Amino acid sequence: MAPATEADLVALAALCAEVEACTLCDLYATRTRAVPGEGDPAADLVFVGEAPGYHEDQQGRPFVGQAGKLLEQLLVSIGLTRQQVFIANVLKSRPPNNRDPRPEEIAACQPYLWRQIALIKPKVICTLGNHATKLLTGNPAGITRVHGRPQAIEIAGHNLYLYPIFHPAAALYTPAMLTTLKEDFLRLPELLAQAAPPAGAAALPVHDVPAGDGPSAPAGAAGDVPAVTPAEAPAAPPAKPEQLGLF
Numbered sequence: 001m002a003p004a005t006e007a008d009l010v011a012l013a014a015l016c017a018e019v020e021a022c023t024l025c026d027l028y029a030t031r032t033r034a035v036p037g038e039g040d041p042a043a044d045l046v047f048v049g050e051a052p053g054y055h056e057d058q059q060g061r062p063f064v065g066q067a068g069k070l071l072e073q074l075l076v077s078i079g080l081t082r083q084q085v086f087i088a089n090v091l092k093s094r095p096p097n098n099r100d101p102r103p104e105e106i107a108a109c110q111p112y113l114w115r116q117i118a119l120i121k122p123k124v125i126c127t128l129g130n131h132a133t134k135l136l137t138g139n140p141a142g143i144t145r146v147h148g149r150p151q152a153i154e155i156a157g158h159n160l161y162l163y164p165i166f167h168p169a170a171a172l173y174t175p176a177m178l179t180t181l182k183e184d185f186l187r188l189p190e191l192l193a194q195a196a197p198p199a200g201a202a203a204l205p206v207h208d209v210p211a212g213d214g215p216s217a218p219a220g221a222a223g224d225v226p227a228v229t230p231a232e233a234p235a236a237p238p239a240k241p242e243q244l245g246l247f
């Protein structure tokens, strides 16, 4: 993992400020604070959820409620902390009453996520739940069908593995889902240890936003790779000096 360049850090900080002032969709009018995302600006592992909830909206930080606590516990199970990964959402502002994101909101906000991915250059993106998974795969298949199956994909000119898993908020109240989420999580170290996928996966264009159940995935948009098998958790890598608070 290469450290973030000074130019990348400046660009991420500028992006954060842009998100905090954003009025590109109607959600700006009802949010308390925008939630750009936070974590290691050069993280190998990025988590992408659906949208901020109540606590995230209040604090301007992603995954700070019960789901966030579960995510942190799951990270510990593979030897990582939340400071060593980057956590973001598809939508940077909370939909009122936590309703589902609307296609026009996703279309307005998606470029921010694509720019974050281009700057952070992760090896693996874990999508949390249905909305993030459908957006980043361009495939309407639900999370129950695709969880735990890594796919080689290109986003924003960057080749990476996309790894869908259940959303921690859903797993909090469904023991069977929590068991599956833990099992899928334990496969992450092996995926992170693999070399980056080769160029060649069809790029997912920035405006290819599935609406509702979404369109069928374009052929070759996300190539399957062999399933990883459970592996021992690695020791936690040392914290990096360039780690930032908020992005």
Ligand code: SF4
Pocket: 019, 022, 023, 024, 025, 026, 027, 028, 034, 091, 092, 093, 105, 108, 109
């Ligand atoms: S959800 Fe995204 S596009 Fe809409 S106001 Fe918030 S930051 Fe802007």
